[in-house]
Amino acid sequence: MSVYAKLKELQITLPPVAIAAAAYVPFVQTGNLVFLSGHIAKKNGQPWVGQLGNNMNTPEGKAAARAIAIDLMGTLHAAVGDLGKITRIVKVMSLVNSTGDFTEQHLVTNGASELLGEVFGPAGSHARSAFGVAQIPMGACVEIELIAEME
Numbered sequence: 001m002s003v004y005a006k007l008k009e010l011q012i013t014l015p016p017v018a019i020a021a022a023a024y025v026p027f028v029q030t031g032n033l034v035f036l037s038g039h040i041a042k043k044n045g046q047p048w049v050g051q052l053g054n055n056m057n058t059p060e061g062k063a064a065a066r067a068i069a070i071d072l073m074g075t076l077h078a079a080v081g082d083l084g085k086i087t088r089i090v091k092v093m094s095l096v097n098s099t100g101d102f103t104e105q106h107l108v109t110n111g112a113s114e115l116l117g118e119v120f121g122p123a124g125s126h127a128r129s130a131f132g133v134a135q136i137p138m139g140a141c142v143e144i145e146l147i148a149e150m151e
Contacts, residue, residue, distance in 0.1 A: 003083040006119050007073075014074040021137065027079040033090070034079050034148045039071045040140035047138040053102030056141055061096060061104075065111030068144045072112070073119065080150050088149040089116050089126040095143045098132040105130040112144050 007014065017026050018039065028035045041048035041064035048064045050056035056064075077083050094109035096102075109130040117124040136143045 003086070003119055010118070012070055012073075012119075014077050015071055017075050017078040018071065026075050029079060029150075032087075032150050034076065034150060036072055036075050036079070036146040036148070038093075038095070038143040038145040039068050039075065040136060040138060041065070041068050041142045042071065042140075043067070047140045048142070049139040050141040051097050051099060052104070052108060052132075052141060053099035058104045058107050061108035061141055062111035064142045065094065065108050065144060066115050067111075068142060069112035069115040072144065072146050073116075076146070076148055080148075083120075085150045086120060086148050087123060087151050089120055089124050089146065090149050091147040092116070092126050092128045093145050094128070094130040095133045095136055096130065097134075097136045097139070097141050100132075102132060105132045108142060109144070 020026055024037050026037050052061045092112060094112065096105040096108050098105060109128065113128060
């Protein structure tokens, strides 16, 4: 099944590339690698504000990470023109706005990783890091960046 057929089956519409909020670009291609800048979680078009372990739980964080994966795929589509050209999701790095005693950053990040695997199949399996951080821009609960390989 093509990536776009899978997105349609999942009833996912890819958003346009978000406007950068600071001095950076949304993506950079070098060789056959595409590096996507960090995307923060959004809910209803606004930053999804919260802190895991304080006023958000793991399932909410996982939903936020899944929402970011959709935004990342929208940016990736804009970067390469056709998600069918993606041969591998290489690496995902996730920053989780969390309290010092919250230890489920990896489970939060699964929201993005699982969706990428579902959409891209075996090419969606990736290396990953998940960190707990004291704060993320605009108070967002999660920020994720991605590296992909294209044909």
